[in-house]
Amino acid sequence: MSDELDIPRDTSVNDEHTIRILEEKIRAMQIETESLRKELNYYKSEMEKLLSPPLIEAIVLDVLEDGRVIVKSTSGPNLVVNVSDTVDFKSIRTGKYVALNQRGSAIVEVLRDREDPLIKSMEIIEKPNVKYNDIGGLDQQILEVREVVELPLKKPSLFKELGITPPKGILLYGPPGTGKTMLAKAVAAESEATFIHVVASEFAQKFVGEGARVVRDVFELARKKAPSIIFIDEIDAIGAKRVDLGTSGEREVQRTLMQLLAEIDGFQPLDNIKIIGATNRIDILDPALLRPGRFDRLIEIPLPNIQGRKQILRIYLRNMKIDGSVDVDELARITEGFSGADLKNLCTEAGYIAIREGSHFINMTHFKASIDRLRSKKISKDVIDRGEKYV
Numbered sequence: 001m002s003d004e005l006d007i008p009r010d011t012s013v014n015d016e017h018t019i020r021i022l023e024e025k026i027r028a029m030q031i032e033t034e035s036l037r038k039e040l041n042y043y044k045s046e047m048e049k050l051l052s053p054p055l056i057e058a059i060v061l062d063v064l065e066d067g068r069v070i071v072k073s074t075s076g077p078n079l080v081v082n083v084s085d086t087v088d089f090k091s092i093r094t095g096k097y098v099a100l101n102q103r104g105s106a107i108v109e110v111l112r113d114r115e116d117p118l119i120k121s122m123e124i125i126e127k128p129n130v131k132y133n134d135i136g137g138l139d140q141q142i143l144e145v146r147e148v149v150e151l152p153l154k155k156p157s158l159f160k161e162l163g164i165t166p167p168k169g170i171l172l173y174g175p176p177g178t179g180k181t182m183l184a185k186a187v188a189a190e191s192e193a194t195f196i197h198v199v200a201s202e203f204a205q206k207f208v209g210e211g212a213r214v215v216r217d218v219f220e221l222a223r224k225k226a227p228s229i230i231f232i233d234e235i236d237a238i239g240a241k242r243v244d245l246g247t248s249g250e251r252e253v254q255r256t257l258m259q260l261l262a263e264i265d266g267f268q269p270l271d272n273i274k275i276i277g278a279t280n281r282i283d284i285l286d287p288a289l290l291r292p293g294r295f296d297r298l299i300e301i302p303l304p305n306i307q308g309r310k311q312i313l314r315i316y317l318r319n320m321k322i323d324g325s326v327d328v329d330e331l332a333r334i335t336e337g338f339s340g341a342d343l344k345n346l347c348t349e350a351g352y353i354a355i356r357e358g359s360h361f362i363n364m365t366h367f368k369a370s371i372d373r374l375r376s377k378k379i380s381k382d383v384i385d386r387g388e389k390y391v
């Protein structure tokens with residue numbers, strides 16, 4: 001025993017030492033017991049949670065003067081319920097998510113706020129303020145979009161009369177920052193249509209079936225707000241060809257795509273809804289998306305050529321205080337590889353350089369310094385990205 005407890009053999013001499021060792025052992029065991037007790041309590045409470053009946057989720061519609069609350073339970077009906085004493089009454093407000101007890105008679109917990117996936121995924125602009133002449137270097141594409149989107153929305157009778165079916169959806173493809181979103185907004189503005197902007201990667205939701213629900217809700221909203229244009233950016237996020245559907249995430253993306261195709265198939269070419277998809281990865285799109293009656297008109301939005309760059313620069317220079325040294329032709333010539341977004345940044349940066357110098361005008365030197373800065377900062381990276389992504 002003494003060996004076990006590390007007690008020195010000569011106990012007569014070492015009584016005090018022995019007692020100290022034993023006391024330490026007792027303390028260590030007490031600590032151990034305490035920690036096991038906590039662990040036991042934790043598992044007991046986990047067991048209780050698992051065995052307790054499930055709660056019902058609801059959203060607060062109104063708080064009544066008599067202290068009761070009207071809620072809409074997610075399982076269906078509106079209910080008038082009490083508030084349990086364990087809940088802070090002040091935290092209950094319209095729009096809050098709460099948990100009801102199993103009988104659905106009382107609020108027993110106020111839940112954490114969370115975002116509505118529909119609201120998170122989209123932006124609605126009743127009247128976008130982009131005009132065709134704000135867009136440079138895309139004259140041909142503007143003409144085509146006007147013909148296949150604007151005209152059928154504005155004058156469906158023309159198409160009916162002649163028996164022509166316009167496309168339900170078009171796909172704008174090309175490198176980033178070339179004006180795809182701008183063009184979609186401009187056509188919505190000119191067609192007096194509501195612009196519903198969704199980013200497809202936001203459709204990929206956490207919960208099973210949620211992506212498909214958001215797609216359904218977006219189309220429902222488009223019908224309510226018609227005439228509407230639904231702009232689906234980064235459509236490759238849900239519309240890429242799939243090689244295998246191994247993970248549940250991939251299956252969820254596939255379900256979302258199926259819902260999108262079903263919604264597109266569900267309306268008529270001359271209904272007052274149009275869909276514009278955008279991607280810089282047309283090479284990886286699922287051919288199902290490009291079948292007739294879906295995104296069946298493909299419009300390339302390339303990087304601007306020298307003429308295009310000149311037009312875009314002119315648009316931005318319109319509102320800038322420049323001096324006589326600024327040569328637009330020269331600027332367009334030395335900005336090969338720049339997108340519309342890059343050219344806009346170039347103008348803004350030149351303005352900043354002028355401000356830093358305390359200059360009242362922006363001159364050619366400011367523009368050239370701005371080009372050098374942008375080139376070294378991002379262009380090389382962009383070109384590499386484009387080389388890999390854009391086909």
Ligand SMILES: Nc1ncnc2c1ncn2[C@@H]1O[C@H](COP(=O)(O)OP(=O)(O)OP(=O)(O)O)[C@@H](O)[C@H]1O
Nearest residue numbers: 134135136176177178179180181182312340341344
């Ligand atoms: N052709 C253009 N004419 C004028 N401005 C342009 C043009 N292209 C891009 N821009 C400017 O760049 C900004 C970004 O462009 P936009 O969002 O339309 O590009 P995008 O092609 O949709 O890009 P992404 O593929 O990254 O979504 C615009 O708000 C505009 O200021």
